Amino acid sequence: MPVVRFQAGDTVMGRWPGSNLYYEVKVLRHSAKTQLYTVIYKDGTELELKEADIKSVTGFKQAFGRSRSRSRSRSPARTRRSRSRSPARTSRRSSSHTTETRRDKLKDVLEVRLTPVARRASGASPGITERKTAPLVNNSNNEHEKKEENDAANKAVEKVKEETENQVSVRYNLRRRKDQGEEQLFEQKNTKPLVSLETPQRTSKTSDLEFGGRIGVLCLLLLLPVVVLALLILCSQKDSSLLGFPHMLPPLHSLWDWQVFGIVLLWLLFQAVLSLLPVGKVVNGMPLKNGKTLKYRINGFYALLVSAIAVGAGVYNGLDLSYIHAHFLQFYTSALLISILLSVYLFVRSRWASEDDRAPAGSSGYVIYDFFMGRELNPRIKNFDIKFFCEMRPGLIGWLVFNCAMLHAEMNLQHLDMPSSAMLLVNTFQLLWVVDGLWHEEKLLSMMDMVHDGFGFMLAFGDLAWVPFTFTCQSYYLASHPSDLCVFWIVPIILMNMVGYYIFRKANSQKFAFRRNPYDPALSHLKTIPTATGKSLIASGLWGFVRHPNYLGDLVMALAWSLTCGFNHVIPYFYLMYLLVLLVHRAVRDERQCRMKYGLAWEQYCKAVPYRIFPGVY
Ligand SMILES: NC(=O)C1=CN([C@@H]2O[C@H](COP(=O)(O)OP(=O)(O)OC[C@H]3O[C@@H](n4cnc5c(N)ncnc54)[C@H](OP(=O)(O)O)[C@@H]3O)[C@@H](O)[C@H]2O)C=CC1
Numbered sequence: 134m135p136v137v138r139f140q141a142g143d144t145v146m147g148r149w150p151g152s153n154l155y156y157e158v159k160v161l162r163h164s165a166k167t168q169l170y171t172v173i174y175k176d177g178t179e180l181e182l183k184e185a186d187i188k189s190v191t192g193f194k195q196a197f198g199r200s201r202s203r204s205r206s207r208s209p210a211r212t213r214r215s216r217s218r219s220p221a222r223t224s225r226r227s228s229s230h231t232t233e234t235r236r237d238k239l240k241d242v243l244e245v246r247l248t249p250v251a252r253r254a255s256g257a258s259p260g261i262t263e264r265k266t267a268p269l270v271n272n273s274n275n276e277h278e279k280k281e282e283n284d285a286a287n288k289a290v291e292k293v294k295e296e297t298e299n300q301v302s303v304r305y306n307l308r309r310r311k312d313q314g315e316e317q318l319f320e321q322k323n324t325k326p327l328v329s330l331e332t333p334q335r336t337s338k339t340s341d342l343e344f345g346g347r348i349g350v351l352c353l354l355l356l357l358p359v360v361v362l363a364l365l366i367l368c369s370q371k372d373s374s375l376l377g378f379p380h381m382l383p384p385l386h387s388l389w390d391w392q393v394f395g396i397v398l399l400w401l402l403f404q405a406v407l408s409l410l411p412v413g414k415v416v417n418g419m420p421l422k423n424g425k426t427l428k429y430r431i432n433g434f435y436a437l438l439v440s441a442i443a444v445g446a447g448v449y450n451g452l453d454l455s456y457i458h459a460h461f462l463q464f465y466t467s468a469l470l471i472s473i474l475l476s477v478y479l480f481v482r483s484r485w486a487s488e489d490d491r492a493p494a495g496s497s498g499y500v501i502y503d504f505f506m507g508r509e510l511n512p513r514i515k516n517f518d519i520k521f522f523c524e525m526r527p528g529l530i531g532w533l534v535f536n537c538a539m540l541h542a543e544m545n546l547q548h549l550d551m552p553s554s555a556m557l558l559v560n561t562f563q564l565l566w567v568v569d570g571l572w573h574e575e576k577l578l579s580m581m582d583m584v585h586d587g588f589g590f591m592l593a594f595g596d597l598a599w600v601p602f603t604f605t606c607q608s609y610y611l612a613s614h615p616s617d618l619c620v621f622w623i624v625p626i627i628l629m630n631m632v633g634y635y636i637f638r639k640a641n642s643q644k645f646a647f648r649r650n651p652y653d654p655a656l657s658h659l660k661t662i663p664t665a666t667g668k669s670l671i672a673s674g675l676w677g678f679v680r681h682p683n684y685l686g687d688l689v690m691a692l693a694w695s696l697t698c699g700f701n702h703v704i705p706y707f708y709l710m711y712l713l714v715l716l717v718h719r720a721v722r723d724e725r726q727c728r729m730k731y732g733l734a735w736e737q738y739c740k741a742v743p744y745r746i747f748p749g750v751y
């Protein structure tokens with residue numbers, strides 16, 4: 134006879150469907166037949182949860198309390214950030230309030246958040262909240278949370294009293310729609326959203342296959358390495374006409390060089406050592422399935438500085454960077470081999486990964502699919518996080534070194550005293566982009582790649598081979614294809630890159646700041662759409678212009694990079710085309726997850742902001 138751990142009336146922490154977020158819920162009953170607990174969330178939603186998705190409040194507080202007190206003693210800034218990221222910790226923090234007060238306020242929060250579109254008297258767009266209400270209470274420790282609660286409480290007085298429980302449950306429909314082509318996770322019973330929960334992140338099998346499923350993934354697995362090889366061969370030819378491609382194929386033996394392989398290994402080792410140096414702050418990653426967080430040392434920017442000094446010192450002492458240009462194909466094959474070996478290692482070691490360490494996206498049970506997507510979410514050797522390292526370090530910093538090498542090669546090959554203006558522009562723009570990425574390295578921790586995707590061939594190859602060898606397509610092309618830019622061309626290109634960067638940075642920083650503290654006075658002008666999870670969606674400014682303004686900014690920059698190479702060939706536009714495909718696909722993937730997380734609120738957002746990436750394009 135199985136033991137029933139939680140009793141009717143117990144207040145516990147229940148996982149929100151399809152996420153790693155835990156909220157305080159009350160146990161209503163337990164079914165001996167299904168072994169499921171019926172729990173009620175504070176917005177009146179009833180769900181059936183498995184025992185594995187329920188944690189006792191005290192156990193939860195202890196688990197998070199320890200890491201929180203540790204992090205607070207080290208860095209207040211860090212504490213603020215990580216607190217705001219985890220709703221679980223938000224609940225824990227509030228224990229200083231009386232439970233009743235908090236419960237009342239939260240009730241209001243959730244009621245307000247479920248206010249129907251038609252009933253809102255405000256002149257704003259349906260469901261969109263003007264964020265003018267000032268906080269009633271201010272306490273440095275609980276500032277963010279109290280502001281959120283009080284703001285919502287004020288709005289509650291204003292709007293929500295007339296809401297009936299029935300209306301709320303009807304409007305807040307947890308059932309996923311069949312017409313969205315998604316697997317139906319929730320099964321509605323009665324008029325109340327009582328749902329049978331099959332939490333995708335806990336179940337061991339990924340049923341919703343991405344990238345065209347097994348066939349799609351097999352094609353990508355075989356095609357991607359060849360695409361890069363073809364790109365590099367085309368780039369290096371003086372006459373890089375696509376038709377002449379078959380005659381350009383180099384002899385097989387020329388693709389491999391042990392010395393180059395050794396250099397690539399040394400580079401990886403050097404970057405790994407830099408990443409392990411006890412320099413830079415240590416931050417918590419996003420909460421994992423088991424509620425725990427991993428620690429990450431943020432020192433990418435320092436690694437970049439040290440790498441720049443090391444390469445600079447090498448050049449000063451006679452290191453010839455044009456060696457890289459002359460052996461670029463061999464560098465690629467070495468990186469490719471290392472990424473394949475790494476993927477095999479990752480796949481093998483994932484056999485021993487616990488259920489909690491598995492990536493939601495890479496546990497289908499199909500070998501090829503899981504090999505591509507990656508079965509383990511955060512593979513680590515002791516404290517060394519292989520995915521975090523590969524995403525931000527060897528490839529990105531290597532890309533800059535390659536760009537310098539191409540600049541050097543261009544001067545040699547074209548007998549120039551100065552690099553061409555096109556080469557200078559490309560180098561500067563891309564330097565800015567990489568510096569920006571490393572400066573904001575910490576933000577990667579909350580991105581899809583870290584939170585959702587496993588570390589398999591896709592990211593190993595992407596980080597170690599795709600990034601450094603395809604992102605360099607403009608500089609590699611320019612090294613052997615001079616592009617004379619007149620000032621009337623240079624100025625618009627610089628402006629375009631600046632506009633793109635402004636949109637990219639502003640959108641990313643605004644969202645990050647908003648997630649950290651939604652009541653930051655600097656963001657008070659933003660309109661938002663509240664969601665039932667407690668988080669809101671920004672629905673004005675850049676995020677009210679299109680739904681992925683940061684992607685738009687990135688694409689505008691990519692266009693500026695390509696335009697420096699003129700219109701003689703399509704090769705320099707490869708990065709732009711890749712990014713367009715990747716970001717459109719990524720937007721679709723992200724929106725599917727957002728729809729799952731936010732339900733009706735996401736639909737409201739899509740209505741209020743109909744364009745996905747490009748204004749005018751749905
Ligand atoms: N050059 C390259 O190869 C690549 C570059 N990038 C760049 O990386 C950057 C980050 O990309 P990525 O992580 O994919 O996407 P985002 O940074 O846009 O993150 C998406 C998440 O943001 C939150 N969100 C979405 N809409 C809103 C809103 N209106 N208000 C508040 N929060 C919202 C949701 O998460 P939640 O609500 O849970 O916070 C959503 O899941 C982009 O600038 C992109 O261009 C990305 C991939 C490849």
Ligand SMILES: CC(C)=CCC[C@@H](C)[C@H]1CC=C2C3=C(CC[C@@]21C)[C@@]1(C)CC[C@H](O)C(C)(C)[C@@H]1CC3
Pocket residue numbers: 357524525529566569570571577580582591592594595596599600
């Ligand atoms: C076709 C193929 C092999 C796909 C793999 C895609 C990867 C190359 C990209 C997926 C998301 C990425 C991001 C960055 C680099 C490219 C990959 C790995 C990124 C780390 C670059 C630096 C940025 O500032 C960033 C942190 C925003 C970005 C995050 C996503």
